[in-house]
Amino acid sequence: MSTTVGVRDLEVSLSGTTIVRDIDLETASGEMVGLVGPNGSGKTTALRTLYRALRPSSGNVEVVGRPVATYRRRELAQRLAVVTQESDQSVQLPVQEAVALGRACHRGWLEPLTGTDRAVVRQALEQVGLGAFADREVATLSGGERQRVAIARALAQRPHVLVLDEPTNHLDLHHQLAILELLEELARGGMAVLLTLHDLRLAVEHCDRLVVLQQGRVAAQGRPDRVINAELLREVFGVHGQLRFDDSGRPRLEINRSAGTGAPTADARRGGLHTRTSTA
Numbered sequence: 225m226s227t228t229v230g231v232r233d234l235e236v237s238l239s240g241t242t243i244v245r246d247i248d249l250e251t252a253s254g255e256m257v258g259l260v261g262p263n264g265s266g267k268t269t270a271l272r273t274l275y276r277a278l279r280p281s282s283g284n285v286e287v288v289g290r291p292v293a294t295y296r297r298r299e300l301a302q303r304l305a306v307v308t309q310e311s312d313q314s315v316q317l318p319v320q321e322a323v324a325l326g327r328a329c330h331r332g333w334l335e336p337l338t339g340t341d342r343a344v345v346r347q348a349l350e351q352v353g354l355g356a357f358a359d360r361e362v363a364t365l366s367g368g369e370r371q372r373v374a375i376a377r378a379l380a381q382r383p384h385v386l387v388l389d390e391p392t393n394h395l396d397l398h399h400q401l402a403i404l405e406l407l408e409e410l411a412r413g414g415m416a417v418l419l420t421l422h423d424l425r426l427a428v429e430h431c432d433r434l435v436v437l438q439q440g441r442v443a444a445q446g447r448p449d450r451v452i453n454a455e456l457l458r459e460v461f462g463v464h465g466q467l468r469f470d471d472s473g474r475p476r477l478e479i480n481r482s483a484g485t486g487a488p489t490a491d492a493r494r495g496g497l498h499t500r501t502s503t504a
C-alpha cells in the first residue's frame with residue numbers, strides 16, 4: 225500500500241478562529257478511512273484542505289506524493305475526486321452527461337467523448353445503481369439519486385483518491401449500505417477512500433481505520449476495534465456504549481444511551497483526552 229494522502233501538522237483558521245490544529249492523517253491506496261467526530265469537531269474543515277477549497281494556515285497536505293498546492297487543477301482532478309454535500313444538486317443535464325463531466329480532466333478542451341469515456345461513464349452509472357437513469361434530467365431526481373450521480377461523476381474521474389463528505393446523507397438504509405459496500409469494493413481494488421461520516425455505527429462497520437476528531441484535534445486514530453471503546457464514546461461522543469463483535473468477527477457498535485446533557489466531559493472539552501494512535 226502506498227500513501228496517497230498525507231496531512232502533517234495541519235492548522236486551519238477561519239475568521240480569526242483556529243478551527244483545526246495538529247492534525248496528522250494518512251490514507252493509503254487500498255484502504256477506507258473514516259473521519260468521525262461530533263458536530264463542529266472540524267471534519268469538513270480538515271477535508272476541504274485536501275481539495276483546496278480551504279488553504280491551511282500551516283502544515284502540509286500531500287496528494288499522491290506531491291504538495292496539493294503544486295498541482296494544476298486538471299492534474300489534481302486526475303488523482304483526487306471529491307463528493308461534497310453540495311455536488312450536483314441542481315444540474316440541468318441528463319444524468320449521463322452530468323457523469324461525463326467527470327471525464328473532463330482526461331480530455332482536451334472541447335474534445336468529444338471517446339468510446340472509453342462513454343464506457344467509463346456507463347460503468348460508473350452501473351456501480352451506483354443508476355444504469356436506468358442515464359437519460360433523466362438530474363434536476364428531476366430525488367436527493368438520494370442526485371447523491372449517487374455525484375458519486376458516479378467522481379468515479380468517472382478514475383481517481384487514486386476518493387474524498388467524500390457525508391456520502392450517506394439523503395440515502396435510505398438500503399442505499400447507505402450499497403454505497404458503503406461500493407466504497408469498500410473500490411478500496412479493495414486499490415483506491416484510497418477518505419470520507420466523513422456522522423453515523424459512527426456505519427463508520428465502525430465499514431472503515432478500515434478511523435480518525436476521531438474532537439474540538440478540532442485528533443483524539444484517536446487507528447483500526448475501529450482499537451480506537452472505539454466506552455471511554456472514547458463517553459468523552460468524545462457523549463454516549464454510553466461499547467464495541468461488540470459479531471460471529472464473523474466484524475465490529476458492531478452498541479449505543480445504550482446519551483451520557484447526559486453535558487455530553488463530553490469538561491476534561492474532554494479542555495483537550496484532556498490523550499491522543500491515541502494505533503497503526504495496527
Ligand SMILES: Nc1ncnc2c1ncn2[C@@H]1O[C@H](COP(=O)(O)OP(=O)(O)OP(=O)(O)O)[C@@H](O)[C@H]1O
Pocket residue numbers: 238239241243261262263264265266267268269270422
Ligand atoms: N467560515 C467560518 N468562520 C468561523 N467559524 C467557522 C467557519 N466555518 C466553520 N466554522 C466553525 O468551525 C467548526 C468546525 O466546522 P466543520 O464544518 O468543519 O465541523 P464538522 O465536524 O464537519 O461538523 P458537522 O458534523 O456539524 O458537519 C464549527 O464550529 C463551525 O461553526
